[in-house]
Amino acid sequence: MLKFIVKLHPEIAIKSRSVRKRFTKVLENNIKIVLRRVDEKVQVRNNWDNISVVTKLEDAQVRLDFIDSLKRIPGIVQFIEVTETQFETLDDIYQKTIALVGHTIVGKTFCVRAKRIGQHDFTSTDLERYVGGGLNQHIEGASVKLSRPEVTIRLEVKDDKAYIVSHTHFGMAGFPLPTQEDVLSLMSGGFDSGVASYQMIRKGARTHFLFFNLGGAAHEIGVKQASYYLWKKYSSTHKVKFVTVDFEPVVAEILENVENSQMGVVLKRMMMRAGSVVAQKLNIQALVTGESIGQVSSQTLANLSVIDRVTETLILRPLIQHDKQEIINIARQIGTAEMAETMPEYCGVISKKPTVKAKIDVILGEEEKFDFDVLDTVVNNARIMDVRDIDVEAKQELKEAESVADLPVGSVVVDIRSPEEEEAAPLAIDGVEVVHLPFFRLATKFGDLPKDTDYYLYCDRGVMSQLQALMLHEQGFETVKVYRP
Numbered sequence: 437m438l439k440f441i442v443k444l445h446p447e448i449a450i451k452s453r454s455v456r457k458r459f460t461k462v463l464e465n466n467i468k469i470v471l472r473r474v475d476e477k478v479q480v481r482n483n484w485d486n487i488s489v490v491t492k493l494e495d496a497q498v499r500l501d502f503i504d505s506l507k508r509i510p511g512i513v514q515f516i517e518v519t520e521t522q523f524e525t526l527d528d529i530y531q532k533t534i535a536l537v538g539h540t541i542v543g544k545t546f547c548v549r550a551k552r553i554g555q556h557d558f559t560s561t562d563l564e565r566y567v568g569g570g571l572n573q574h575i576e577g578a579s580v581k582l583s584r585p586e587v588t589i590r591l592e593v594k595d596d597k598a599y600i601v602s603h604t605h606f607g608m609a610g611f612p613l614p615t616q617e618d619v620l621s622l623m624s625g626g627f628d629s630g631v632a633s634y635q636m637i638r639k640g641a642r643t644h645f646l647f648f649n650l651g652g653a654a655h656e657i658g659v660k661q662a663s664y665y666l667w668k669k670y671s672s673t674h675k676v677k678f679v680t681v682d683f684e685p686v687v688a689e690i691l692e693n694v695e696n697s698q699m700g701v702v703l704k705r706m707m708m709r710a711g712s713v714v715a716q717k718l719n720i721q722a723l724v725t726g727e728s729i730g731q732v733s734s735q736t737l738a739n740l741s742v743i744d745r746v747t748e749t750l751i752l753r754p755l756i757q758h759d760k761q762e763i764i765n766i767a768r769q770i771g772t773a774e775m776a777e778t779m780p781e782y783c784g785v786i787s788k789k790p791t792v793k794a795k796i797d798v799i800l801g802e803e804e805k806f807d808f809d810v811l812d813t814v815v816n817n818a819r820i821m822d823v824r825d826i827d828v829e830a831k832q833e834l835k836e837a838e839s840v841a842d843l844p845v846g847s848v849v850v851d852i853r854s855p856e857e858e859e860a861a862p863l864a865i866d867g868v869e870v871v872h873l874p875f876f877r878l879a880t881k882f883g884d885l886p887k888d889t890d891y892y893l894y895c896d897r898g899v900m901s902q903l904q905a906l907m908l909h910e911q912g913f914e915t916v917k918v919y920r921p
């Protein structure tokens with residue numbers, strides 16, 4: 437038999453009786469759902485100030501699976517692993533204790549703490565003294581120290597059974613899902629949005645995902661993988677939605693009409709407008725982003741405030757005061773860092789000199805030049821899917837377009853950089869024709885180019901060209917490749 441005791445989170449324990457009851461009931465259910473995947477017959481019992489978990493499967497792998505699963509359930513701060521033993525005398529308890537945890541105090545200071553429930557001819561202090569004295573004598577280098585020992589050995593006695601705590605494990609804390617309202621997390625697949633989503637899941641909010649596709653299939657698959665991973669690992673007790681909005685037409689409209697330095701803030705405001713509509717449709721209370729103050733030059737209080745003013749919907753920014761390194765550390769710990777590192781980063785709407793002090797009247801002036809029908813259309817066409825259906829897609833390998841450093845004779849290079857970038861550093865290659873077609877016009881204008889030629893896309897970092905090549909493949913231009921000198 438394996439037994440775990442989930443201690444009640446102090447933040448839950450201090451709540452009113454009815455709230456505490458509801459939270460523990462929800463937690464009990466979540467534990468059942470998750471652990472039944474390992475052992476269908478697991479016993480999960482709510483004992484008011486703790487939840488006990490018992491499995492009859494005494495397999496080493498089952499033990500590891502139980503520990504791993506309990507660490508991934510929001511609302512659990514700490515759980516202990518206990519060994520149950522029947523006893524008649526104090527010495528029985530001592531013998532079992534030394535066998536189980538004696539090795540953990542070799543050369544260390546320790547103390548024994550005992551709790552007792554039921555009728556016995558000894559007190560809990562007697563038990564502590566007996567077991568502690570024995571260990572002190574028989575374990576090499578171990579010495580009793582009552583205040584701040586290196587190791588604390590915990591025992592509990594209830595009637596004729598003794599429970600010896602063999603391990604203490606730490607969980608992810610927070611509140612059980614879904615004791616808080618639903619949120620819609622804007623996922624870009626970078627370090628920040630993944631960590632921000634995790635923080636909300638931890639806090640007990642059912643966290644749905646919203647992705648604005650700015651450029652091609654590779655990014656979308658990457659973000660789906662990251663979202664699916666977060667859901668499956670930390671919140672799979674409750675199903676959520678994954679929403680994709682095709683934002684390429686919005687980006688194109690911004691690039692055509694909005695002044696360069698204001699583009700970033702306008703794009704974010706378009707995202708918040710779209711996000712609010714989706715949230716309302718799904719009856720969700722708040723949007724979540726991975727924005728953090730001062731992290732990129734455009735994430736200033738002035739800009740965030742102008743972004744906020746576009747909607748009445750609450751926008752949560754759980755990472756607002758985190759340092760980048762802290763965020764990366766959490767991403768490593770929760771397992772999203774690697775995905776973030778390989779995520780294709782979209783380099784399109786990065787202004788040369790983004791404003792750090794957005795002014796609402798300037799932004800409103802720029803937005804007057806924007807055709808809002810474009811936004812309405814993409815939002816109406818939003819694709820809402822059950823996160824569970826991502827499974828198949830998430831398993832797909834990221835596709836990649838072929839990339840060459842040397843151009844074959846007769847090939848044509850399509851310089852897809854923005855007009856400003858092209859002007860600042862024009863591209864000229866000996867003996868090769870270069871046409872200039874900014875990436876935001878590719879979707880509509882690429883088809884107009886002569887058909888009997890091999891095209892090689894070029895951009896600064898090789899990221900946009902890769903994404904755009906994949907997008908053109910999807911549109912049937914399968915021979916398009918990437919030029920990466």
Ligand SMILES: Nc1ncnc2c1ncn2[C@@H]1O[C@H](COP(=O)(O)OP(=O)(O)OP(=O)(O)O)[C@@H](O)[C@H]1O
Nearest residue numbers: 622623624625626627628629646647648725726727
């Ligand atoms: N394509 C997108 N789809 C959905 N949300 C997005 C998208 N791009 C940005 N966001 C949201 O805006 C936030 C800030 O994005 P921005 O690109 O300014 O910063 P970032 O530090 O690169 O973010 P991240 O590390 O999450 O990619 C992101 O954390 C995310 O919540």
